Amino acid sequence: MKASERPVAARLPARAGLGLKTEHYEEILSTRPDVGFFEVHAENYMGAGGPPHRWLEAICERYPLSLHGVGLSIGAARPLDQAHLARLRRLVDRYRPASFSEHLAWSTHDEGFLNDLLPLPYTPETLDRVVEHVDQTQQALGRRMLLENPSTYVLFxxxxxxxxxxxxxxxxxxxxxxxxxxxxxxxxxxxxRLDPFAYIDRFPLQRVGEIHLAGYDETVDAAGDRLLIDAHGSPVRTDVMALYRHTLVRGGPLPTLIEWDNDVPDFANLFAEAHRADAILAVEIARRSAPRAA
Amino acid sequence: MGFTTSQHAFAAALLDPGSVLPEGVTSARGAADPLRFAVYRNNVFVSLVRALAQRFPVTERLVGEEFFRGMARTYAADRKPASPLMFEYGGDFPDFVASFPPAAGLPYLADVARIEAVWTDAYHAADAPPLGVTALAAIPPDRLAASRLVPHPSAGLVRSAHPAGSIWAGHRDDPVMPPASWVPETVLVVRPEMNVNVHALPAADAAFAAALLAGASLGEASGASSDVSDFDFGAALVGLVTLGAFRAIAMGEPQ
Incomplete structure (x- = not known):
C-alpha cells in the first residue's frame, strides 16, 4: 500500500500506546498485539532506506502512528535547522502520522547536536522565540503539532x-x-519543590493531545535534596500512575504513551506496562459513562 | 543577559567539566547546585558514549566496556554529532581509534571499527535492486574495458592489513572464534535486500574491488590487478556482482 492510499488515523485513540523498538519489530508484526498506537522518534527514520522504513511501513498499515521529534531544538536561541525541518516534512508526508510532537527544550548549539533535552529560562524573550519556532514548524509541516513539557533539574x-x-x-x-x-x-x-497534583490542576488539559508516562531514577543533589532523573529505563512508578489517574479524572481519557528507551525489556514486559495504563483509562471511561447518583 | 548569550554560556559550561556553573542557573533553594547541573553534563556524554557503543559493539567487546567508555568519551569530548541523526554519529570514530595511543597494541581494532561504521551506513542506505549477473552479458565486448559499474548505495569496502572481517565475525556471538589464519582481509559490506552482508573477499580480488567501487572502469580495475598472480578477471567480476556490490552499468565507449 502506498502512503497516499493508507487510511489516516485522524487522531490517536484514547488508549495506551508504546514506543516502537527495533528489537520488537518482528514480534509485533507476527503477533499483532492489541496496542492503541505506536510512537517513533522521527530522527531514527531519517535514513535514505533500509529495514527501518520497511518495518515502519508495515507497522503503519496496522496501527496509528505518533511521530515524536527529539532533535528540532525548538527552545534554542538560534534559528531552526531548515534541513531538519525538510527531513521532518518528508517523514510526515510519507507516514502521515496521527500526531507530531516535539519538546520545549534545546539540543543544538555551535558545537553540534548535544543529544539531550536542555532547559531554557522562561522570559518574554524566550517565549517569543519559542512561539516563532513552533509557528515555523507548523508552517513547514503543514499541520498542527504538540509541544511537550520538559523535565528539568535546574531553575533560571x-x-x-x-x-x-x-x-x-x-x-x-x-x-x-x-x-x-x-x-x-x-x-x-x-x-x-512543587506539588505535582497542583501542577496538573492548573495545566490547560483541554489543549493536551497526548500523555507520556515513563520511569524515573532517583538520587540526591549536593544539599541532600531529592533529585529525580527522567531516565526512561524502568516501569512507571506508582506515584506517577497516581498522578496519571488524577490527570484523567480532570481531563478525561487521552492517548497515553509508555516511554521506555533504555534497557528496553522484552515485548511482553513492555506490553504489560501498556495494560497498566489501559486499565486506568478503562476505569476513567467507565466512571464517566456511569449514571450519576442523584 | 540575552537569550543567545545565556544559552551560549550554558552550552560552554555543559561541555567543559572543569568550568564553573553558568550564571543564573539556580535551584528551588535559591542556590546553584553542582550535582543538578552535572545531570545535564552526564546526560550529554552518557548518551554519546551509548550511541557509539550501539554502533561499535564488536569494537567494545574487543577492548572491554571500561576501555571503550574511556575511548568513546575522549572522542566525544571533541566531536559532537553534526546533526540529530544519531545513526550517523561516529563516522570518523575508526580514524580516531587508529590514532588513539592506548589502543596501539591492537592494530586491527580500527579496521574492525571501520566494518561496523560501514555496516550502519549500509543499513540506512537507499534501497536499490542490485545489478544481476545476466546484465553483464549486455555489455558488448568492445565496450567492456571502458564500462564502469555503479556501486550499490549500500556498498562499502574495508581493506585491512589484518583479518578484520574474521575478527569481526568471530566476536559477534558466543563463543568467540579467533581468525583461522592471520592474513590481510578486504571486506565488502553490502545490503542488496534487507540484510546487511559482510564478506571477506578473495585476496586476489581486493585491488580490483577497490578500484571498481572507487569508480574505475573495468579496464582500469583489471590493470590495477595486473601484478596480482592469481587474479581472474571473469571470476572476480562475477563474484562481486553476485554479492550485490553494484546497482547499474555505465556503458563505456567502443574501443
Whole structure:
C-alpha cells in the first residue's frame, strides 16, 4: 500500500500506546498485539532506506502512528535547522502520522547536536522565540503539532514566567496543542519543590493531545535534596500512575504513551506496562459513562 | 543577559567539566547546585558514549566496556554529532581509534571499527535492486574495458592489513572464534535486500574491488590487478556482482 492510499488515523485513540523498538519489530508484526498506537522518534527514520522504513511501513498499515521529534531544538536561541525541518516534512508526508510532537527544550548549539533535552529560562524573550519556532514548524509541516513539557533539574534566576503559563501562551499564540508528560511533571515538581497534583490542576488539559508516562531514577543533589532523573529505563512508578489517574479524572481519557528507551525489556514486559495504563483509562471511561447518583 | 548569550554560556559550561556553573542557573533553594547541573553534563556524554557503543559493539567487546567508555568519551569530548541523526554519529570514530595511543597494541581494532561504521551506513542506505549477473552479458565486448559499474548505495569496502572481517565475525556471538589464519582481509559490506552482508573477499580480488567501487572502469580495475598472480578477471567480476556490490552499468565507449 502506498502512503497516499493508507487510511489516516485522524487522531490517536484514547488508549495506551508504546514506543516502537527495533528489537520488537518482528514480534509485533507476527503477533499483532492489541496496542492503541505506536510512537517513533522521527530522527531514527531519517535514513535514505533500509529495514527501518520497511518495518515502519508495515507497522503503519496496522496501527496509528505518533511521530515524536527529539532533535528540532525548538527552545534554542538560534534559528531552526531548515534541513531538519525538510527531513521532518518528508517523514510526515510519507507516514502521515496521527500526531507530531516535539519538546520545549534545546539540543543544538555551535558545537553540534548535544543529544539531550536542555532547559531554557522562561522570559518574554524566550517565549517569543519559542512561539516563532513552533509557528515555523507548523508552517513547514503543514499541520498542527504538540509541544511537550520538559523535565528539568535546574531553575533560571532570570525566569519571570511560570512554566504552565509559558506553555499555555505558546499554545494560544502559535495555535499548537500540548503533550503532557506526567512523569516529567513528577520529576520537575519534586526537583523544584512543587506539588505535582497542583501542577496538573492548573495545566490547560483541554489543549493536551497526548500523555507520556515513563520511569524515573532517583538520587540526591549536593544539599541532600531529592533529585529525580527522567531516565526512561524502568516501569512507571506508582506515584506517577497516581498522578496519571488524577490527570484523567480532570481531563478525561487521552492517548497515553509508555516511554521506555533504555534497557528496553522484552515485548511482553513492555506490553504489560501498556495494560497498566489501559486499565486506568478503562476505569476513567467507565466512571464517566456511569449514571450519576442523584 | 540575552537569550543567545545565556544559552551560549550554558552550552560552554555543559561541555567543559572543569568550568564553573553558568550564571543564573539556580535551584528551588535559591542556590546553584553542582550535582543538578552535572545531570545535564552526564546526560550529554552518557548518551554519546551509548550511541557509539550501539554502533561499535564488536569494537567494545574487543577492548572491554571500561576501555571503550574511556575511548568513546575522549572522542566525544571533541566531536559532537553534526546533526540529530544519531545513526550517523561516529563516522570518523575508526580514524580516531587508529590514532588513539592506548589502543596501539591492537592494530586491527580500527579496521574492525571501520566494518561496523560501514555496516550502519549500509543499513540506512537507499534501497536499490542490485545489478544481476545476466546484465553483464549486455555489455558488448568492445565496450567492456571502458564500462564502469555503479556501486550499490549500500556498498562499502574495508581493506585491512589484518583479518578484520574474521575478527569481526568471530566476536559477534558466543563463543568467540579467533581468525583461522592471520592474513590481510578486504571486506565488502553490502545490503542488496534487507540484510546487511559482510564478506571477506578473495585476496586476489581486493585491488580490483577497490578500484571498481572507487569508480574505475573495468579496464582500469583489471590493470590495477595486473601484478596480482592469481587474479581472474571473469571470476572476480562475477563474484562481486553476485554479492550485490553494484546497482547499474555505465556503458563505456567502443574501443
Amino acid at each position: 534566576a532570570e525566569s519571570t514566567i511560570d512554566e504552565i503559563d509559558f506553555l499555555d501562551t505558546v499554545a494560544e499564540r502559535a495555535g499548537c496543542g500540548l503533550l503532557l508528560d506526567v512523569n516529567n511533571v513528577m520529576v520537575s515538581a519534586v526537583n523544584h
